[in-house]
Amino acid sequence: MTKNILNTLKKINADKPPVWFMRQAGRYLPEYRALRQKAGDFLTMCYTPEYACEVTMQPIRRFGFDAAILFCDILVIPDALGQTVNFVPNKGPVLDPIDFKTLSLENLHSHMAPVYEAIKLIRSQLDKEGFKDTTLIGFAGSPFTVATYMIEGSGTKDFMKFKKFLYGQPEEFEALINLLVEATAQYLIAQIDAGAEVVQLFESWAGAVGGEAFEKYIIEANRKIIATVKTAHPDIPVIGFPKAAGYYLKDYMHKTGIDALGCDFTLPLPFIRDELQSVMPVQGNLDPGILYAGGEMLDRQVREILFTLKDKPYIFNLGHGIHKETPIAHVERVLSLIRED
Numbered sequence: 001m002t003k004n005i006l007n008t009l010k011k012i013n014a015d016k017p018p019v020w021f022m023r024q025a026g027r028y029l030p031e032y033r034a035l036r037q038k039a040g041d042f043l044t045m046c047y048t049p050e051y052a053c054e055v056t057m058q059p060i061r062r063f064g065f066d067a068a069i070l071f072c073d074i075l076v077i078p079d080a081l082g083q084t085v086n087f088v089p090n091k092g093p094v095l096d097p098i099d100f101k102t103l104s105l106e107n108l109h110s111h112m113a114p115v116y117e118a119i120k121l122i123r124s125q126l127d128k129e130g131f132k133d134t135t136l137i138g139f140a141g142s143p144f145t146v147a148t149y150m151i152e153g154s155g156t157k158d159f160m161k162f163k164k165f166l167y168g169q170p171e172e173f174e175a176l177i178n179l180l181v182e183a184t185a186q187y188l189i190a191q192i193d194a195g196a197e198v199v200q201l202f203e204s205w206a207g208a209v210g211g212e213a214f215e216k217y218i219i220e221a222n223r224k225i226i227a228t229v230k231t232a233h234p235d236i237p238v239i240g241f242p243k244a245a246g247y248y249l250k251d252y253m254h255k256t257g258i259d260a261l262g263c264d265f266t267l268p269l270p271f272i273r274d275e276l277q278s279v280m281p282v283q284g285n286l287d288p289g290i291l292y293a294g295g296e297m298l299d300r301q302v303r304e305i306l307f308t309l310k311d312k313p314y315i316f317n318l319g320h321g322i323h324k325e326t327p328i329a330h331v332e333r334v335l336s337l338i339r340e341d
């Protein structure tokens with residue numbers, strides 16, 4: 001059986017797992033850095049279909065990954081809703097102060113038109129360059145994770161501004177989540193209309209809350225998005241990646257309607273095999289830190305994943321995005337271990 005990701009997501013196992021890496025296009029690649037310099041600005045890359053297509057293709061040409069993930073960012077959603085986003089070199093994303101009166105779905109699709117255009121270009125470029133079996137993955141950030149950036153105005157370590165808002169103004173917070181649910185569902189449906197064959201929802205900050213907030217703003221919000229996407233496109237698989245969901249991981253897996261579960265690097269392999277992969281295909285979970293470090297530990301960990309998860313369908317991936325200083329030779333080493341006989 002071929003190691004096509006769509007087969008894996010249909011629960012068909014392969015002798016060698018399909019593989020792609022979260023954030024596989026990016027600064028660890030010299031060809032990315034060159035194009036980034038030419039484009040000048042990160043969001044210009046995201047909103048210029050030819051650039052987004054080229055960057056998406058780079059890791060495919062170099063490594064032959066089994067999936068191409070659309071090159072974009074989770075923060076294009078606030079930008080499209082009217083909260084301007086800037087990516088400041090060496091600092092990360094900076095968002096204008098949130099103004100609820102101006103947030104609107106009205107310009108969503110016109111703002112995202114270049115992203116949809118990029119998806120069409122990527123599919124035709126993949127086919128043209130002989131990557132017909134390479135699956136094209138679309139994605140979005142989940143509402144809770146995107147809301148952390150919208151409220152904090154940047155990345156955060158302690159989420160205090162965010163939590164003051166979440167627990168101090170619950171009605172406004174709920175309205176924001178509802179707006180993001182609607183925007184994200186419409187955005188993913190349009191990505192699929194343009195040619196995305198799988199979509200992934202990144203809930204990178206699932207570890208930031210528990211209790212009722214997790215139920216409402218993580219499980220319920222993702223569930224609503226997936227239900228809406230499935231109404232329009234019942235056969236498109238959805239991968240959920242709830243990073244560091246801890247105690248709530250199984251609830252997330254059972255209640256959101258995902259087809260496959262992205263596993264972060266903290267989850268022990270026997271737990272993944274016995275408690276998660278027994279329920280649905282999983283994706284993960286090599287620590288990007290081990291990939292960065294390389295050496296014997298990398299070989300050992302890759303072999304451990306291959307051995308532990310081999311009996312049921314899974315997609316080999318990292319347990320979070322690749323680090324920007326990762327040596328290319330380490331990526332090549334992982335791929336040769338996966339592909340060796």
Ligand code: CP3
Pocket residue numbers: 021022023024025026027036042069070071072073074075087089091092093139141155202204320321
């Ligand atoms: O996987 C891919 O190759 C597709 C592209 C992709 C990017 N961001 C490109 C990017 C994807 C799927 C994302 C998701 C994303 N973006 C997440 C969720 C996944 C995760 O890592 O938790 C989050 C939280 C963001 C928000 C974001 N984007 C931050 C906090 C930053 C700055 C930190 C950093 O890594 O630089 C970004 C910038 C970003 N997004 C870059 C890339 C390639 C680097 C931009 C540059 O060239 O300077």
